[in-house]
Structures are given as structure tokens and as C-alpha cells.
Amino acid sequence: MNVVFLQAFVATAVLLPLAAAGVLALAGWFGxxxxxxxxxxxxxxxxxxxxxxxxxxxxxxxxxxxxxxVDFGEWFAVGHYAFRWTLLGDALSLPFSVFAAAxxxxxxxxxxxxxxxxxxxFRFHLMLALFGAGVQVVVLAGxxxxxxxxxxxxxxxxxxxxxxxxxxxxxxxxxxxxxxTYRLCxxxxxxxxxxxxxxxxxAAFVRLDGAPWAGVHVPDAGSAWIAGLLLLWASxxxxxxxxxxxxxxxxxxxxxxxxAIFYGAISIHLGPYLLLRSAPLLDANPGFAALVAVVGGxxxxxxxFVGRVQTDIKCVLAxxxxxxVGLILVGIGCGLRHLAVLHIVGHALxxxxxxxxxxxxxxxxxxxxxxxxxxxxxxxLALERFFPASLRPWLYRHALERGYFDAxxxxxxxGRFLRGFRALDRLDRKFTSWLGGAPATETRR
Amino acid sequence: MIHLLPLVAAVAVAGASFVVGRSAxxxxxxxxxxxxxxxxxxALAVATILVAAAGVAHRPLPAFGLQWExxxxxxxxxxxxxxxxxxxxxxxxxxxxxxxPRTLGDVLRLIAVSTAFVAFESALPLVALWALSVVLLxxxxxxxxxxxRRAFLRYQLPGLAFAAVxxxxxxxxxxxxxxxxxxxxxxxxxxxxxFHGWLPLVAGRAPLxxxxxxxxxxxxxxxxxxxxxxxxxxxxxxxxxxxxxxTAVLGxxxxxxxxxARAAIAWIVVSQxxxxxxxxxxxxxxxxxxxxxxxxxxxxxxxxxxxxxxALEARRGALSLREPGGSFARTPRMATSFLFLGFASVGLxxxxxFVAEDLLVQGSVDEFPALVFCLLLATALNGINxxxxxxxxxxxxxxxxxxxxxxxxxxxxxxxxxxxxxxxxVFPRAFVPPPxxxxxxxxxxxxxxxxxAGAGHGQQGSxx
Numbered sequence: 001m002n003v004v005f006l007q008a009f010v011a012t013a014v015l016l017p018l019a020a021a022g023v024l025a026l027a028g029w030f031g032x033x034x035x036x037x038x039x040x041x042x043x044x045x046x047x048x049x050x051x052x053x054x055x056x057x058x059x060x061x062x063x064x065x066x067x068x069x070v071d072f073g074e075w076f077a078v079g080h081y082a083f084r085w086t087l088l089g090d091a092l093s094l095p096f097s098v099f100a101a102a103x104x105x106x107x108x109x110x111x112x113x114x115x116x117x118x119x120x121x122f123r124f125h126l127m128l129a130l131f132g133a134g135v136q137v138v139v140l141a142g143x144x145x146x147x148x149x150x151x152x153x154x155x156x157x158x159x160x161x162x163x164x165x166x167x168x169x170x171x172x173x174x175x176x177x178x179x180x181t182y183r184l185c186x187x188x189x190x191x192x193x194x195x196x197x198x199x200x201x202x203a204a205f206v207r208l209d210g211a212p213w214a215g216v217h218v219p220d221a222g223s224a225w226i227a228g229l230l231l232l233w234a235s236x237x238x239x240x241x242x243x244x245x246x247x248x249x250x251x252x253x254x255x256x257x258x259x260a261i262f263y264g265a266i267s268i269h270l271g272p273y274l275l276l277r278s279a280p281l282l283d284a285n286p287g288f289a290a291l292v293a294v295v296g297g298x299x300x301x302x303x304x305f306v307g308r309v310q311t312d313i314k315c316v317l318a319x320x321x322x323x324x325v326g327l328i329l330v331g332i333g334c335g336l337r338h339l340a341v342l343h344i345v346g347h348a349l350x351x352x353x354x355x356x357x358x359x360x361x362x363x364x365x366x367x368x369x370x371x372x373x374x375x376x377x378x379x380x381l382a383l384e385r386f387f388p389a390s391l392r393p394w395l396y397r398h399a400l401e402r403g404y405f406d407a408x409x410x411x412x413x414x415g416r417f418l419r420g421f422r423a424l425d426r427l428d429r430k431f432t433s434w435l436g437g438a439p440a441t442e443t444r445r
Numbered sequence: 446m447i448h449l450l451p452l453v454a455a456v457a458v459a460g461a462s463f464v465v466g467r468s469a470x471x472x473x474x475x476x477x478x479x480x481x482x483x484x485x486x487x488a489l490a491v492a493t494i495l496v497a498a499a500g501v502a503h504r505p506l507p508a509f510g511l512q513w514e515x516x517x518x519x520x521x522x523x524x525x526x527x528x529x530x531x532x533x534x535x536x537x538x539x540x541x542x543x544x545x546p547r548t549l550g551d552v553l554r555l556i557a558v559s560t561a562f563v564a565f566e567s568a569l570p571l572v573a574l575w576a577l578s579v580v581l582l583x584x585x586x587x588x589x590x591x592x593x594r595r596a597f598l599r600y601q602l603p604g605l606a607f608a609a610v611x612x613x614x615x616x617x618x619x620x621x622x623x624x625x626x627x628x629x630x631x632x633x634x635x636x637x638x639x640f641h642g643w644l645p646l647v648a649g650r651a652p653l654x655x656x657x658x659x660x661x662x663x664x665x666x667x668x669x670x671x672x673x674x675x676x677x678x679x680x681x682x683x684x685x686x687x688x689x690x691x692t693a694v695l696g697x698x699x700x701x702x703x704x705x706a707r708a709a710i711a712w713i714v715v716s717q718x719x720x721x722x723x724x725x726x727x728x729x730x731x732x733x734x735x736x737x738x739x740x741x742x743x744x745x746x747x748x749x750x751x752x753x754x755x756a757l758e759a760r761r762g763a764l765s766l767r768e769p770g771g772s773f774a775r776t777p778r779m780a781t782s783f784l785f786l787g788f789a790s791v792g793l794x795x796x797x798x799f800v801a802e803d804l805l806v807q808g809s810v811d812e813f814p815a816l817v818f819c820l821l822l823a824t825a826l827n828g829i830n831x832x833x834x835x836x837x838x839x840x841x842x843x844x845x846x847x848x849x850x851x852x853x854x855x856x857x858x859x860x861x862x863x864x865x866x867x868x869x870x871v872f873p874r875a876f877v878p879p880p881x882x883x884x885x886x887x888x889x890x891x892x893x894x895x896x897x898a899g900a901g902h903g904q905q906g907s908x909x
Binding site: 080081 | 596599600639642643645646695698699701702703729730731734735768769772773774777778781788793794795799800803804806807808810811814817818821822825826828829832833836839840841842843860873874877880
């Protein structure tokens with residue numbers, strides 16, 4: 001197969017979703033009245049085509065044996081600095097691309113009926129199309145710079161979809177909470193890109209000898225630690241790792257289909273994806289790899305305990321997702337990278353199906369009970385029996401309080417910063433009043 | 446050197462301001478103002494293309510004992526258009542109640558002064574125009590509240606005095622001292638800490654169109670590039686860069702503590718001007734170009750953001766951030782433009798703001814590695830503030846409270862601004878200016894420090 005065809009397939013997998021999102025956005029801005037079918041058709045056709053081209057690139061690329069690199073050239077350049085747009089189709093990105101496009105398409109098809117006559121039907125599909133485009137950019141990016149581009153889009157669409165039911169205060173509050181976490185953790189990603197430029201002159205992915213896929217360049221030991229910690233910080237925010245994961249159960253306030261694809265399937269796995277791209281840093285620095293495993297392990301335990309005391313299905317699923325992603329991080333930290341990829345795909349498919357079915361849980365239980373002719377038995381105390389009875393109440397309390405992480409973050413981190421900001425504001429008003437001669441009450445600040 | 450085309454455009458806008466100011470009906474006045482600014486922008490664009498095609502854009506034209514040139518230099522070619530677009534946004538979205546014809550006339554005069562500003566590169570005319578713009582805003586503020594005018598002038602008059610002293614020192618051949626005086630003046634004008642207090646104060650009560658026409662063009666940036674760049678001693682440049690960086694973080698942090706939309710947006714503006722001020726003190730082409738682009742993006746995006754808030758305020762009354770009070774579904778275009786322009790100003794991917802901030806950060810990391818991470822934090826906090834404002838202003842209400850979405854003129858102006866930012870985000874090469882020249886006329890070099898001493902590693906971003 002001609003390499004140009006392969007490059008065209010990879011480029012189409014990114015450009016087509018972007019174009020679809022652009023078309024929908026323009027239609028919305030200029031007031032074109034698209035019917036539900038037309039909107040669904042745009043999303044469906046786009047992602048079916050994307051799935052096809054990404055799958056074609058994956059299969060043909062597998063036989064070709066070389067990564068597919070699409071270089072769009074310099075996007076902009078000043079002096080010696082140039083931002084190049086490159087896409088990379090390799091053993092890691094192409095399976096992710098296929099799987100993400102197929103899931104976005106399926107969720108689009110599911111939502112056509114699920115959100116039928118919902119006031120925000122258009123808005124949901126626009127956000128879904130934009131999210132899908134962002135994901136394609138993340139997974140097919142040829143470097144951390146380009147990856148950041150899609151990463152931000154994913155974060156913004158996630159927050160806007162959590163706040164989809166904007167007439168109620170809670171979804172909006174939770175959307176903002178998720179965005180705050182994303183935004184603060186995104187500093188890690190852009191910081192890593194900047195630091196890699198500073199340390200090795202580029203943030204592009206490169207395939208080392210013997211490595212299964214391309215990853216970031218490895219700088220000297222000190223810089224490797226800095227870049228690694230920044231990338232881990234970015235991953236922790238996006239993948240709801242402890243202690244930053246409190247936004248995840250709250251994020252399920254959004255429509256069920258978006259919860260399924262964001263927090264069951266794709267968005268939550270972008271953190272592990274980033275760490276898989278950072279594999280050279282993990283290999284070069286066992287301390288950093290151990291840290292990744294520890295973060296994942298702590299999150300897995302936290303999610304497992306907290307999930308067991310939740311009383312609504314979406315919170316249970318949220319903590320189950322958190323647990324599994326924690327385990328994926330343990331796998332990545334321990335060097336089991338291929339297993340981690342399989343784990344991601346399996347978990348994403350199962351969890352998104354569970355989340356999609358969650359609104360019908362009671363009905364499913366009823367059917368199950370009718371089929372077996374009695375009540376569904378309660379699960380046995382599998383985990384608890386390993387702990388002494390004296391420890392169980394403490395663990396129970398710990399789980400009920402969600403590990404106190406939220407309270408600690410609220411009272412001792414965010415609260416302190418906000419109090420500090422307010423104190424700064426008061427000081428500034430006094431200073432302005434003194435310097436400008438205007439009483440602070442004269443303004444509406 | 447005097448650039449003729451922006452000067453002619455400024456005279457045309459100034460002429461139109463008198464017609465606009467004398468209209469009896471605020472709506473007719475607004476329509477005339479928008480029409481005049483668009484007509485001048487189109488005429489300027491056509492003239493710029495024609496002189497470029499004829500090859501006479503930068504041919505020296507000695508007359509009246511002065512050196513004239515038709516077009517602006519390449520590094521500054523976009524500035525008059527940016528200012529005119531700022532003017533279009535400031536008048537098209539100006540609420541009629543708070544912007545009577547006289548105020549709209551002042552808005553146009555401020556835009557005319559800004560456009561004339563880029564026609565000059567010597568200190569004396571810049572000081573005169575600078576003073577004129579201060580007088581114009583002070584006059585407008587005086588109509589609202591004499592105390593507000595007094596407070597504004599207490600910040601601006603010392604700055605103006607520094608600019609005049611700086612001009613004198615430069616004329617006397619003491620470039621370094623003159624440049625430092627100019628920097629103090631620029632910091633006072635651009636609301637950089639510790640001279641930032643006037644901006645949130647004025648934003649709390651001033652007609653926002655008037656404020657946008659004063660703040661949006663950021664005349665201090667042109668003054669910096671024309672008079673100051675590379676004449677500042679290295680240590681002073683670093684100190685001023687830190688002041689800019691601290692302002693960026695301070696503005697972003699205090700912005701989050703605000704409970705009124707006007708104040709929150711004003712602090713975002715303070716933070717953004719801090720970023721620009723930081724970037725201008727960079728010794729690398731990349732960082733400085735990023736600063737110039739950030740300034741141009743901020744001018745358009747922040748003005749649009751501010752004026753969308755003004756349009757919403759005209760419909761709803763004072764905009765509180767204490768609790769959600771709107772409905773996205775009722776005013777979708779206003780909400781979309783508010784969100785888009787807010788995020789464009791803080792560097793959202795797919796907008797020109799992303800390109801600007803990427804250049805700014807990548808160009809600064811070698812010289813200011815610690816400060817760059819503070820700037821990333823400031824940008825993150827500003828993004829959070831934008832979404833907080835959006836959610837609070839456009840969510841929480843189920844009922845229709847009678848707000849109308851954007852009118853035709855408002856939508857046209859915002860579409861123009863958003864299209865430019867979006868096109869710039871997708872095809873940035875056409876929008877990234879060539880590196881700004883030094884005061885001495887030669888392009889700045891990567892990694893070469895101010896005043897020929899000190900920092901800079903020489904390695905910039907990814908190698909081409």
C-alpha cells in the first residue's frame with residue numbers, strides 16, 4: 001500500500017471530525033435549523049467514516065510495519081522556534097483512534113433516541129463531535145504540543161457537558177469543579193511540553209530501538225524527573241486519580257451518554273494514554289515508574305473502598321472506573337504496557353455499557369429477579385473479611401467520607417487559596433484607595 | 446518617521462466622531478459610528494494593498510522637513526486594523542442608555558488617537574497623543590463621577606509626567622534613563638502592578654465602551670516597541686518582566702475573588718496586560734513576538750468579552766457572580782460569544798490566542814524558567830475565571846426573564862471578531878507578525894540579552 005494512502009487515512013481521522021464540529025458550530029451560530037436526524041447523520045457519518053479510515057490505517061499499517069507519520073509542516077514559526085503539525089499512527093495510537101471513533105459514533109447513534117426532543121439536542125451533539133475531534137488529536141498527535149491542543153478541547157467539552165442541564169445549579173457547580181481540576185492539571189501538560197523544548201529542543205514523540213511505540217525524548221536525569229512529574233500531574237487530573245478524583249462522581253450529573261463516553265470510556269483513559277506515551281521516561285527512571293504505580297495503587301484502593309459504600313449506581317460506577325484506571329496505572333508503572341492497553345480497551349467497553357444501562361438498573365433487576373424467581377443475592381463480603389473487625393468501622397467511615405480527600409482539598413487547599421485571594425483583594429482595595437484617593441465603596445468591585 | 450495611511454485613517458475617524466457626537470438619537474449615532482469605522486477599515490485595507498502592490502509602501506517621502514512613509518512597518522502593520530476593530534466592538538455593543546452620542550463620539554476620538562499613535566515613532570508626538578487619550582477618558586469619567594475621574598488622573602498624570610521626562614531624556618541622548626522612565630509610564634498606563642488599581646476601579650462604573658477604547662489598544666505596547674525596546678538596562682528589564690509576571694498572577698488570583706462580573710473581567714484584563722508586559726521585556730524574538738501577538742489578540746478578544754458583558758448588563762442590570770442568574774438557552778449567541786472571546790483571550794486552542802501564548806511561553810522559558818510556570822498558572826486561573834463568569838451569567842434560570850439575544854449589529858461585530866480569532870487560530874502564519882525591531886532598527890536576536898549583557902541561553906524552542 002502506498003504510504004500516501006496511509007497518511008491520507010490518518011489525516012482524515014483527525015480532519016474529518018474537526019470539519020464536522022466546525023460545520024455544526026457554524027450552523028448553530030448562523031441559526032440554521034437542523035433537525036435531529038440531520039444532526040445525528042452528521043455525527044454518525046463522520047464517525048463511521050473516521051472509524052473506517054482509522055481501521056484501514058491500523059490494519060494496513062500493521063502489515064507495513066512502520067509508523068505512519070503525517071507532517072503538515074510548519075504551522076507557525078518565529079526565529080528558531082517552529083510549531084510543526086505532525087500526526088503519528090503507530091501501534092499505540094491507531095487502535096485508540098479506531099476504538100474512540102467507533103465509540104463516539106455509537107454514542108451518537110444511542111443519543112439520537114435517548115435525547116430525542118431534549119432541548120439541548122443540538123448542543124449535545126456539537127459537544128460530542130468536538131470531543132471526538134479532540135480525542136483524535138490527542139491520540140494521533142505527533143508530540144506533546146499537538147497533544148495539548150486536543151487535551152484542552154476534551155477538558156472544555158467535558159465541563160460543558162457536565163453542566164448540560166444548566167438550569168439546575170448542581171450540574172453547573174460540578175462542571176466548574178471538573179474544569180478547575182482539569183485546568184490546574186493541564187499546567188502539567190503544557191509545562192512538560194515547554195520543559196522538553198527547553199531541555200532537549202523538542203517535544204515530539206520518537207521511537208527508540210526496541211520500543212513498541214514512540215514516546216517522548218528523555219532528557220538528563222533532573223529534567224526527566226521534572227518532565228515526568230508534570231506529565232503525571234496532568235494524567236492525574238484527567239484520570240481522576242487520588243487525591244484529585246473528587247470531581248468524577250459529580251461529573252455524572254451530565255447526560256448518561258456523555259458520562260459513558262467521557263468517564264467510562266475515553267476521557268478518563270487519556271491519562272494512562274499520556275503515560276504510555278511517556279514510557280521512555282518511565283524506563284529511564286525507575287523511581288518515577290514506581291511513583292506512577294504508587295499513585296495508581298493508592299487510587300485503586302481508595303476507589304475500591306469508597307465505591308462499596310455508595311448508594312447510587314452512578315457513584316458506584318464512578319468509583320469503579322477510578323479503581324480500574326488506578327490499576328491501569330499500576331500496570332504502566334510496573335512495565336506491563338501491553339497489558340495496560342488491553343485493560344484500557346476492555347474496561348472502556350464494559351464500563352460504557354454499564355453506564356449506558358444504568359438508568360434502566362431497576363428494570364434490569366426486576367427482569368433478573370423474575371428470571372431467577374427470587375431476590376438477587378447480596379454480594380458476599382469478599383474484601384472486608386481480610387480486615388480485622390476493629391478496623392472495619394474506621395474503614396467504613398473513611399469510605400463514607402470519600403477518604404477525606406474532598407474535605408482536605410476544600411478546607412486546606414482551595415479554601416486557603418481563596419481566602420488568600422480575598423485577603424489580597426482587600427489589601428489591594430486599601431492600597432488603591434490610598435493611592436488613588438477614591439474610597440473603596442465608590443466602586444462595585 | 447511618520448506613517449501616512451494610519452494618520453489619514455485617524456483623521457477620518459476623528460472627523461466621524463464629531464458627526465456621531467452630534468446625533469440626537471443614540472441608536473442612529475451608534476449606527477453611524479459602526480458604519481464610519483467599518484468604512485475607514487475597508488478604505489485603509491484597500492489603500493494598504495494598493496501601495497504594497499505599487500511597491501511604494503515603505504518608500505521615504507521627505508516633506509515639511511520630516512520623513513514620511515505611506516504604510517506602517519511590517520511588525521506593526523496589523524495595529525491600525527486591530528484598533529478599528531476594537532472601535533467597532535466598542536460602539537456596536539455599547540448600550541444606548543450608558544453610551545449617549547457624546548460618549549460614542551469620545552469612543553471614536555479615542556480610537557482615532559490610538560490609530561494616530563501608530564503613525565509616529567518619536568517621543569514627542571507620542572506623549573501628546575498619550576495625554577490626549579487620558580484627557581478624553583477623564584472627560585468621559587467626569588460625566589459619570591468626578592471622584593472616579595480624580596482617582597483615574599492620580600494614576601495617569603504621574604505616568605504622563607514620566608513619559609514626558611523620558612522623552613526629554615531620550616532627546617538629550619540618555620537613552621537608558623529615558624527608557625526606564627518610559628517603562629514606568631507604560632506600566633502606569635497599562636495597569637501593571639503596583640500601578641494597576643485604576644483599571645478595576647474605573648471598570649466598576651465607567652461606560653464600558655469608553656473603557657474598552659482606552660484599554661483595548663494598549664498604546665503602551667507601541668510606545669515600548671517604538672522607543673524603549675532594548676534600550677532598557679538588562680537588570681531593569683528583568684525587574685520589569687517580573688513585575689509583569691507578578692501582575693499576571695495577581696490579576697488572575699484576585700479575579701477569582703470577585704463577586705461582580707465587571708470587576709472579574711477587569712482583573713482578567715489586568716492579568717493579560719501583565720502577560721504582555723512580561724513578554725515585551727524578553728530578549729528573544731520568539732517571546733517578544735508572542736507578546737505582540739498576545740497584545741493584538743487581547744485587544745480584540747478582551748474588548749469583545751467586555752462589550753458582550755456590557756450588552757448583557759444593558760438587558761439584565763448589574764451582573765452579580767454571587768449566584769447563577771441567566772439562561773444559556775435564551776441568549777445562546779451572546780453566551781457563545783462571551784465564552785469564545787473569554788477563552789480566546791486566555792489562549793484556547795483553535796484560536797489565535799493559543800498561538801500567541803505558545804510563542805510567549807516558549808520564547809521565555811530559557812530566560813525566565815520559574816516565571817514561565819507562574820504565567821501558566823495565571824493562564825489557568827484566568828480560564829477558570831472565564832468559565833465561572835460564563836456559568837454564573839448564563840445558567841441557573843429556567844424561566845425566560847425577557848432578555849433578547851444579540852441584535853444584528855452586535856452579531857455582525859462579534860462574528861467579525863470571532864472569525865478573525867478563529868481564522869488566526871487555524872492559519873496562524875498569516876497573522877503572526879515578523880519580529881519587532883529594536884529601538885535602533887535591527888531585529889532582536891534570540892537569546893541576546895537587553896543592553897548586551899546577561900542572560901539567555903540562545904536555544905529556542907524546537908529547532909527548525
